Amino acid sequence: MRSNLWSFVLVLIFVVSLLVVAIPDIRLLKPGEGDFVREGFRMGLDLQGGTRLVLEADLSQIGDESPDNAMKGAMRVIQDRVNAYGVSEAVIQRKGDKELIVELPGVKNLDEAVNLIGQTAQMEFKEPKRDDSGKIIENEKREVAEWIPAKGILDGKEVALTGSFLKRTNQVVLDPNTNAPVVRFEWDKDGGQLFEQITGRLIGLPLGIFLDGRLVSDPTVNGVIKESGIITGLTLNEARLLAIQLNAGSLPVPLKVVRPKSIGPSLGKDSLQKSLTAGELGFILVLLFMVAYYRFSGVVAGLSLLYYGLLVLAIFKLFPVTLTLAGIAGFIVSLGMAVDANVLVFERMKEELRKGRTLRAAVDRGFSRAWAAVRDSNVTTFIACIILYWFGSRADEPAIMGFAITLFIGVAVSMFSAMVVTRSLLRLVLTTPLRRRASWFKV
Numbered sequence: 001m002r003s004n005l006w007s008f009v010l011v012l013i014f015v016v017s018l019l020v021v022a023i024p025d026i027r028l029l030k031p032g033e034g035d036f037v038r039e040g041f042r043m044g045l046d047l048q049g050g051t052r053l054v055l056e057a058d059l060s061q062i063g064d065e066s067p068d069n070a071m072k073g074a075m076r077v078i079q080d081r082v083n084a085y086g087v088s089e090a091v092i093q094r095k096g097d098k099e100l101i102v103e104l105p106g107v108k109n110l111d112e113a114v115n116l117i118g119q120t121a122q123m124e125f126k127e128p129k130r131d132d133s134g135k136i137i138e139n140e141k142r143e144v145a146e147w148i149p150a151k152g153i154l155d156g157k158e159v160a161l162t163g164s165f166l167k168r169t170n171q172v173v174l175d176p177n178t179n180a181p182v183v184r185f186e187w188d189k190d191g192g193q194l195f196e197q198i199t200g201r202l203i204g205l206p207l208g209i210f211l212d213g214r215l216v217s218d219p220t221v222n223g224v225i226k227e228s229g230i231i232t233g234l235t236l237n238e239a240r241l242l243a244i245q246l247n248a249g250s251l252p253v254p255l256k257v258v259r260p261k262s263i264g265p266s267l268g269k270d271s272l273q274k275s276l277t278a279g280e281l282g283f284i285l286v287l288l289f290m291v292a293y294y295r296f297s298g299v300v301a302g303l304s305l306l307y308y309g310l311l312v313l314a315i316f317k318l319f320p321v322t323l324t325l326a327g328i329a330g331f332i333v334s335l336g337m338a339v340d341a342n343v344l345v346f347e348r349m350k351e352e353l354r355k356g357r358t359l360r361a362a363v364d365r366g367f368s369r370a371w372a373a374v375r376d377s378n379v380t381t382f383i384a385c386i387i388l389y390w391f392g393s394r395a396d397e398p399a400i401m402g403f404a405i406t407l408f409i410g411v412a413v414s415m416f417s418a419m420v421v422t423r424s425l426l427r428l429v430l431t432t433p434l435r436r437r438a439s440w441f442k443v
Contacts, residue, residue: 010424014307017314041317043105044324044402045263050105051113054259057098067097073252078102078117080248085116091322091398100255103398110262112237118257119212121245123163125150125198126208136205147208147215152197154190161198163246165191170246172239175232181239183231185246196226211242275325279332283309286339294346300425301342308338308417312410321409327402334410337381341418344370363426367419374415381411 045052057074059067075092082090082104091103107113126147128136139145149160167186175182187195199207199221206218209231217231234242287305290298312331316323349366357365385408392400 006420006424007428010307010421013311017310020314020318021310041313042322044322044327044398045103045105046324046399048105049108049263050103051107051110052104052259052261052263053102053113053117053257054095055100055102055118055255056258057100058254058256059098070253071098071100074255075100077248077251081116081244084244084247093393095393099258108262110260112241114257114260116241116244118255119245119251121163121242121248121251122212123166123246124210124213125161125195126210127198127202128206128208144206144208144218147210150198150202150207152194154194159190159194161191161194165194166246168247170243172236172243173230175230180232181234181236183234183239183243183246184228185231186228187226192226195229196224199223199225216242275328279328279335282332283335286335290339290342296429297346297349297426300422300429301339301346303425304342304417304422305335305338307421308413309335311417312413315409315413316406321405322398322402323406324399324402326399327406330403330406331410334407334414337378337411338414338417340377341370341374341414342422344373345418345422360430363423363430367423371419374418378411378415382408385411 057071059070071094075094078092078100079090082092082102090105091101093101095101102117104113127150128144129146129148130136137145151158151160153159165188167188170183170185172181173184174180202221203223204220206220208215209217209219217233219230219232231239231242283305287298287302290301292298294301312334315321316331321327345366348369349362352362352365353359385404388404389401389408392398392404
């Protein structure tokens with residue numbers, strides 16, 4: 001009964017892995033419940049190119065908030081902006097106490113990426129300063145000489161109107177009169193009350209809309225407005241970026257782009273194909289060796305390795321793991337580890353068969369005797385992977401981190417394939433007439 005259950009579980013894992021690898025679009029959750037969607041494998045910057053930004057936070061302006069919470073908040077805002085922008089599989093990670101690394105695969109416009117990620121997006125609404133007679137004070141260019149915060153009364157207190165009162169429903173629309181792009185925004189309840197008071201006293205006067213201290217629009221107020229408004233004077237791309245930033249919220253801490261870098265696909269499709277071809281060729285050669293040296297046991301090992309490769313690729317795609325050349329190298333190295341575990345088991349089986357044991361007894365004792373060696377060798381590899389990942393994160397080397405992650409996953413799955421899948425396949429063989437041909441399982 002237990003053997004049948006294990007067989008069912010292994011077949012189920014195989015079928016699910018096959019579907020994950022074969023189907024381009026994997027959707028595990030319904031829209032609105034997390035939208036966990038993966039289309040194909042995640043490719044790193046070296047395979048498809050993109051933009052890499054190193055951002056430094058100014059923690060002197062966070063007040064009483066802890067630096068750790070401020071950095072986590074900044075990462076959330078950046079993630080929301082990147083997701084809304086449509087970047088697939090961006091990587092956002094911390095480096096040290098006050099730096100963030102943002103990798104945007106596929107994004108080639110460096111300036112646009114800097115504007116999207118590095119801008120604080122703190123929106124302020126200001127009114128022109130007026131003299132005692134109510135006339136706007138202008139400079140020599142007949143422009144507003146000074147803007148002051150637009151304030152209203154909320155719960156008996158004077159409050160400045162800022163983007164913190166905006167709903168996250170901002171969108172880009174076309175002005176029906178000019179066909180120019182504008183950003184339409186909506187206020188929450190408190191923001192609506194403030195906006196109604198401010199527009200009520202500024203009829204016929206301009207209302208300045210500032211983003212990070214820069215005037216982006218100064219429309220003339222033609223009537224009392226309460227629930228919504230528009231921002232004009234933007235190009236279509238500027239309007240789109242602004243809507244994304246307002247919906248994601250302003251950064252809780254100012255960020256300065258210290259190392260922007262546009263990265264081309266250093267490997268490209270041709271080099272990637274050559275790497276995969278080398279991996280396939282290596283797999284075939286290993287499989288031929290196993291069959292030639294261990295006979296039918298080698299055939300079983302080959303089936304186990306196919307199972308292993310499919311399961312690892314499914315994990316890479318589903319979670320997902322960023323595939324770079326270093327990551328592919330880690331996967332191929334783990335393939336060798338999977339073969340090594342089978343070799344240890346089969347050598348123990350040969351020893352038991354030479355002692356005159358039955359094939360069934362040789363299989364059971366071979367796995368039990370080999371387990372300690374397989375376990376210890378793989379645990380030392382796990383330790384090496386952890387050290388590599390730590391070193392890569394401290395040295396800001398994603399390639400080292402990618403190698404460590406893929407090697408760790410590959411070795412963990414190789415233990416499963418060697419000690420569970422191979423054993424289950426051999427036990428299945430023992431239920432057939434092949435169990436009487438022990439010579440097929442040794443040299």
